[in-house]
Amino acid sequence: MSNKPFIHDDFILQSDTAKRFYHDYAEKLPIIDFHCHLNPKEILDDKKFRNLGDIWLSGDHYKWRALRANAVPEELVSGDGDDRAKFDAWAKVMPYTIGNPLYHWSHLELTRYFGITDLLSPETADSIWEKANEQLKTDAFSTRNMIRRFKVELIGTTDDALSPLEEHKALKAEPDLGFIVSPTFRPDRFLHPQKEPFAEAVRELCDMLGIKPKELSFEDLMNALRDRIDEFVESGCRITDHGLENYHYALAEDSDELDDMLSDFLDGHLADEEDLAIWQTEFLLALSPKYVEHNLTMQVHFGAMRNNNTRMFRRTGPDAGFDSIGNSADIESLSCLLDAMNSEEALPRTILYNLNSSDNAALCTLCGDFNDAAMKAKVSFGAAWWFHDQKIGMERHLEDLSVLGFMRQFAGMVTDSRSFLSYTRHEYYRRILCNMLGKWWDEGLLPHDEALLKDTIYDMCYGNAKAIMGLD
DSSP states (O other): OOOSOSSOTTTTOOSHHHHHHIIIIITTOOEEEOSOOOOHHHHHTTOOOSSHHHHHHTTOHHHHHHHHHTTOOGGGTTSSOOHHHHHHHHHHHGGGGTTSHHHHHHHHHHHHHHOOOSOOSTTTHHHHHHHHHHHHTSGGGSHHHHHHHTTEEEEEOOEETTOOOHHHHHHHTOTTOOSEEEOEEEOHHHHOTTSTHHHHHHHHHHHHHTSOGGGOOHHHHHHHHHHHHHHHHHTTOOEEEEEEESOOOOOOSSHHHHHHHHHHHHTTOOOOHHHHHHHHHHHHHHHHHHHHHTTOEEEEEEOEEOOOOHHHHHHHOSSSSOOEEOSOOOHHHHHHHHHHHHHTTOOOOEEEEESSGGGHHHHHHHHGGGOBTTBTTSEEEOOOOGGGOSHHHHHHHHHHHHHHSOGGGOOOOOOOOSOTTTTHHHHHHHHHHHHHHHHHHHTTSSOOOHHHHHHHHHIIIIIHHHHHTTOO
16 A cells, blocks of 8 residues: 555646646646635634534535435534534545545645645544644634635635625725735626515615615616626626526517516516526626626626425525536527627626536637637636536546637636635646646647746636736
8 A cells, every 4th residue: 555645746647747837837826716605704704613514514515415415414414413423424425425526625625724634534534623623723724814825816706786795895995914805796686587586686676775676677777786886896896797597598679578577576476488588688788888897707607407406495595505417508599698798899708607518619619709809818718617627527628628719818717615625626727737738748739848838827827817807
């Protein structure tokens, strides 16, 4: 048996060239994490966590799926079970995740954050729990110090359109924070009238405006959201985000049709497929000029099939591990939407993320249809998302991007995570990238130009994201 730990200096790196690329050019680069789901209040409060169960398992739907797959009671998954009992359940399940990215991620996190190289199992659970918990008592494991340790320069949180942004404003006012916490404008509650939270969001907005919901027109709604965008920008917003799931392009006949829809939705009628297509199209077309005005990047995530388990959704709510990959996207409709924006010179910089990998080729080529002299990679293919945020998925994503687009213009990796232990995912991506580039170099598929590869790695790991976020 080898004495080398599972997570070692050359983890994933299969050649001397790959090792050189990673250690010389990628390893020490700072992080721009422009899309995540961290709670900004935990950053403002410089939170410290109770124990390893608290910091590692709370809210992590990836781990929750693995626990359920191994018949762990829900009390020890998303429930109010004891932290140690939850951790012991996870330690018992860990050996059954072999081959799954959770095995890589979890041991990267133990190694990089805690210096623990033991494999997690029931046999090592006690020692890992004790070693990690001793470190979690120290100031080094406050949220801010973990962010600083991993040289994170910008964090893009994901924020409801009606968020008061109090934490972001307070963090922005701190002169010595050492990193930027930038809010992301996410109007999804208003974008999905087929879901119950829509009416609640409209009523909240009307309370803010001091008007009755039935007095609100579609244009009033859009004007109010445009004002919210202004407030987001004042608080440091650089980027927006939209989850479209299954999007279809359709236009309203006139503004009266949109006003009638809004009235029906507020009466409790959930949108049917035709109304949803019209509403989402007109909604995005109405807001895109505001994005352009403020030079905001528009992110679009699509292809998720959400809340599939009704019984568990009623118990746990959304984002608890009951979502999966949906059908292939309507690429023609997406093209029509981008074209409609572009025709009015209202197409912002756009990053597209798909969950069904069968759409990779179509999306890569679609992105190239809307580029112009305004900026590099105006429309780009975003990081391998969610279920594809793993070695095979990233390799497939990078290969498709390299041959059907321009991989050096890749916007960069994002954690898309609710956990402060997820910055190792940037390392994971960088190792996979350098391993792939090293293989191509050794096969003679890349020129042996060291400066060219150094610059490429810089751009794909840091430089492009830095430019998109306006930090260059």
